[in-house]
Amino acid sequence: EVHLVDSGGGLVQPGGSLRLSCAATGFTFSSSAMSWVRQAPGKGLEWVSGISGSGGSTYYADSVKGRFTISRDNSQNTMYLQMNSLRGDDTAVYYCAREPGSSWWFDSWGQGTLVTVSS
Amino acid sequence: QSVLTQPPSMSAAPGQRVRISCSGRSSNIGNYYVSWYQQIPGTPPKLLIFDNNKRPSGIPDRFSGSRSGTSAALVITGLQTGDEADYYCATWDSSLNLVVFGGGTKLTVL
Numbered sequence: 001e002v003h004l005v006d007s008g009g010g011l012v013q014p015g016g017s018l019r020l021s022c023a024a025t026g027f028t029f030s031s032s033a034m035s036w037v038r039q040a041p042g043k044g045l046e047w048v049s050g051i052s053g054s055g056g057s058t059y060y061a062d063s064v065k066g067r068f069t070i071s072r073d074n075s076q077n078t079m080y081l082q083m084n085s086l087r088g089d090d091t092a093v094y095y096c097a098r099e100p101g102s103s104w105w106f107d108s109w110g111q112g113t114l115v116t117v118s119s
Numbered sequence: 120q121s122v123l124t125q126p127p128s129m130s131a132a133p134g135q136r137v138r139i140s141c142s143g144r145s146s147n148i149g150n151y152y153v154s155w156y157q158q159i160p161g162t163p164p165k166l167l168i169f170d171n172n173k174r175p176s177g178i179p180d181r182f183s184g185s186r187s188g189t190s191a192a193l194v195i196t197g198l199q200t201g202d203e204a205d206y207y208c209a210t211w212d213s214s215l216n217l218v219v220f221g222g223g224t225k226l227t228v229l
Contacts, residue, residue: 047218105154109163
């Protein structure tokens, strides 16, 4: 059974940094592209970043480009999101999600980790 | 403002049919597969439909998806109180080079 566990969220001051992790079990991790999707309080879903199975290709929303870095360690079955220069509008629940096909749909999601950016 | 346009809210009675629309353009829905997600507040999204009209295992056939031109739709038949949730469409956008979600539709089952 596919299982994703996201962690690393918390309270951080504006301008600060945080690293999120997504631990995966139950499938061949290196065969699946992965993404981070966030949801601000009371708002809809926003795709943040994606990474290919090998890690060789990465994609970012304009809102985080240059501040966030997605990466993965296939030997540890873990994906990361390094978030720098955090702003108040980055406050959200961050979900990791698996993309098993080639058309950007997500069949498994983590439980979410809350990131709060506030002084 | 979302790239994909969904009605903010809809309501229907148990047993009825509802159609949730998702409108886009040629750079997204017009040329890429659409997926649909159900989210009950406080829980992660759940995949309902992928590749426009395919259902993952475990999703009942009361849920169906379609795409025509630059629009897509999710149809739910035989509405149940447990279907009360937020619904999102999503696809790739080649102009923006990212995944785009609709703004979401809050479905109330009266």
